[in-house]
Amino acid sequence: MQRDQRHSDHYEWFSDFLQARGVAVYVRAGVAAIGLLMAVSSVILVLGAGGPTSQPQVAMMWVAAAGGVASAALWVRRWPTRGQSAAFAAVTTCSITLACLAYPDALAALLGCITFMTIGAYLAFFHSTRSVLGVVALAIVVASLHAVELAVAGRPALAAVDLFIVVQANLAMPLAIHSLLRALRGDLVHALTDANHDPLTGLLNRRAFRTQTLGLFERGGDGHHLVVALIDLDKFKALNDTHGHHVGDQALVAVADALRATATSSAVISRSGGEEFLIADVAPADEALARYQGLCDAVAALHIPVTASVGTATAALDVVSDHDPDGVVDHLIAAADMAMYRAKRNGGNQCHHHGSWPTLGSPP
Numbered sequence: 001m002q003r004d005q006r007h008s009d010h011y012e013w014f015s016d017f018l019q020a021r022g023v024a025v026y027v028r029a030g031v032a033a034i035g036l037l038m039a040v041s042s043v044i045l046v047l048g049a050g051g052p053t054s055q056p057q058v059a060m061m062w063v064a065a066a067g068g069v070a071s072a073a074l075w076v077r078r079w080p081t082r083g084q085s086a087a088f089a090a091v092t093t094c095s096i097t098l099a100c101l102a103y104p105d106a107l108a109a110l111l112g113c114i115t116f117m118t119i120g121a122y123l124a125f126f127h128s129t130r131s132v133l134g135v136v137a138l139a140i141v142v143a144s145l146h147a148v149e150l151a152v153a154g155r156p157a158l159a160a161v162d163l164f165i166v167v168q169a170n171l172a173m174p175l176a177i178h179s180l181l182r183a184l185r186g187d188l189v190h191a192l193t194d195a196n197h198d199p200l201t202g203l204l205n206r207r208a209f210r211t212q213t214l215g216l217f218e219r220g221g222d223g224h225h226l227v228v229a230l231i232d233l234d235k236f237k238a239l240n241d242t243h244g245h246h247v248g249d250q251a252l253v254a255v256a257d258a259l260r261a262t263a264t265s266s267a268v269i270s271r272s273g274g275e276e277f278l279i280a281d282v283a284p285a286d287e288a289l290a291r292y293q294g295l296c297d298a299v300a301a302l303h304i305p306v307t308a309s310v311g312t313a314t315a316a317l318d319v320v321s322d323h324d325p326d327g328v329v330d331h332l333i334a335a336a337d338m339a340m341y342r343a344k345r346n347g348g349n350q351c352h353h354h355g356s357w358p359t360l361g362s363p364p
Contacts, residue, residue: 009082009126009127009128009131010125010126010127010181010185011082011085011126011127012082012215013185013188014125014126014181014188015079015126015211016196016208016211016212017188019079019207019211020195020196020207020208021195024079028075028076028078028079029075031071031075031088031122032071032072032073032074032075032076033072034072034118035068035069035070035071035072035073035074035075035088035092036068036069036072037068038064038065038067038068038071038092038095038096038099038115039064039065039066039067039068039069039072040065040068041068041099042061042062042064042065042068042095042099043061043065045061045099045103046058046061046062046065050104050105050108051103051104052102052103052104053104056102057102057103057104058102060098060099060101060102061098061099061102061103063095063098064094064095064096064098064099064102065095067091067092067094067095067098068092068095070091071088071091071092071095074087074088075088077324078324078325078326079214081214081215081217081218082215082218083218085126085127086127086131089119089122089123089127089131089135092118092119092122093116093119093135093138096115096116096118096119097138097142099112099115100112100113100115100142100143100146101142101145106146106149106150106153107146107150107155107158107162109146110143110146110147110150110159110162110163110166111162111165111166113139113142113143113146113166113170114165114166114169114170116135116136116138116139116142116170117139117169117170117173117174119135120132120135120136120139120170120173120174121173121174121177123135123174124173124174124175124177124178124181125177125181129178132174132175132178135170135174136170136171136174139166139167139170140166140167140170143163143166143167144163146159147159147160147162147163150162195208196208196211198270198271200249200252200253200271201252201253201255201256201271202256203256203259203260203269203270203271203277204268204269204270204271205270205271205272206270206272206273206278208270209268209269209270209272209278209280210326210329212268212280213226213228213268213280213329214325214326214329216266216268216280216281216282217317217321217325223284223316223318224282224283224284224316224317225282225283225284225314225315225316225317225356226280226281226282226314226315226317226320226328226332227279227280227281227282227283227291227292227312227313227314228278228279228280228312228313228314228329228332228333228335228336229278229279229280229292229295229310229311229312229336230272230276230277230278230310230311230312230333230336230337230339230340231255231259231276231277231278231279231295231299231308231309231310231340232275232276232277232308232309232340232344233251233252233255233275233276233299233306233307233308233309234306234307234308234309234344234348234349235305235306235307235348236248236251236274236275236306238305239251239304239305239306250304251302251304251306252271252275254302254304255277255299255302255306255308256269256271256277258298258299258301258302259277259279259295259298261298262294262295262298263279263281263291264281264283264291266281266282267279267280267281268280268281275306278333278336279292279295280329280332282317292310292312292351293351295308295310295351296308296309296310296349296350296351300349307348307349308348308349309340309341309343309344309348309349309350309352310339310340310343310350310351310352311335311336311337311338311339311340311341311342311343311351311352311353311354312336312339312351312352312353312354313331313332313333313335313336313339313353313354313355313356314332314353314355314356315328315331315332315356316356335354335355336354338354339352339353339354340352342354
């Protein structure tokens with residue numbers, strides 16, 4: 001268990017928690033602002049008095065500034081995937097390293113190594129202990145180089161004290177955040193579970209469905225499709241009117257169990273409202289539709305007086321990779337909804353496929 005906690009990251013559950021609490025947009029703005037401020041700081045240092053003068057040093061500072069801009073741009077558009085978050089951390093770490101190594105004033109560069117604390121804190125919130133320790137180690141190495149330079153220049157006491165301050169800062173905040181998250185993780189995950197799940201069926205709610213479906217964009221390889229299925233129960237209102245809401249609730253629970261049993265372990269399943277359900281999954285092209293043909297049969301086999309109308313829509317992940325994932329998911333849900341109504345108009349208890357890109361039209 002301890003090994004898993006050291007090497008696993010917090011990205012999925014902590015991102016979900018921020019989304020559920022409605023503060024993700026503020027976190028995005030804050031992280032983007034940090035990246036932009038780092039870029040501005042690098043520009044000020046390279047253009048200001050006492051800045052780097054040699055071509056390699058100047059080039060390193062401009063690369064650091066470009067890294068800050070790229071990091072900020074990643075967070076401006078949308079909440080990043082886990083892979084994009086790791087890339088952000090790597091680029092930001094490289095930018096800080098380049099800026100600290102390029103600045104010619106050893107004392108200023110040594111104190112500048114405190115900036116590593118920022119990315120260390122980010123990694124403590126979202127990623128693994130190993131990544132935090134890697135940044136701390138890098139900060140100590142870079143700071144030590146400048147401390148040695150400062151000591152050789154005749155200021156050993158100042159070098160030792162400032163190195164201690166830098167090491168202390170880079171250790172204290174990330175480790176404090178990491179310890180706090182470990183202590184609160186159980187309570188936070190429990191609160192997140194309550195916020196993300198339908199209390200009747202135990203399935204995800206619609207908001208959590210969207211969040212987890214966005215994570216599917218990282219799972220597929222070449223030739224894989226993102227498949228969205230929308231399931232609406234036929235004759236459910238009549239069941240409620242005839243037998244009461246208690247029986248209707250039992251039917252919804254039975255259908256939810258059938259969907260879990262029919263779908264793959266990687267599928268994202270939700271009750272999106274009333275008698276409507278959503279499923280998303282990633283599958284090879286030749287399996288994408290076949291997986292959902294059996295949903296109608298699974299519901300019909302429950303021996304309850306309802307059937308299911310199913311609509312599906314797919315998108316090849318390599319085709320939509322350059323599009324906004326939120327827009328792609330919205331587009332697929334809307335297309336699956338139209339397909340479901342086609343199945344219902346044709347008598348229900350059947351599956352209708354709306355189509356795939358490009359027949360659906362281009363996503364946003």
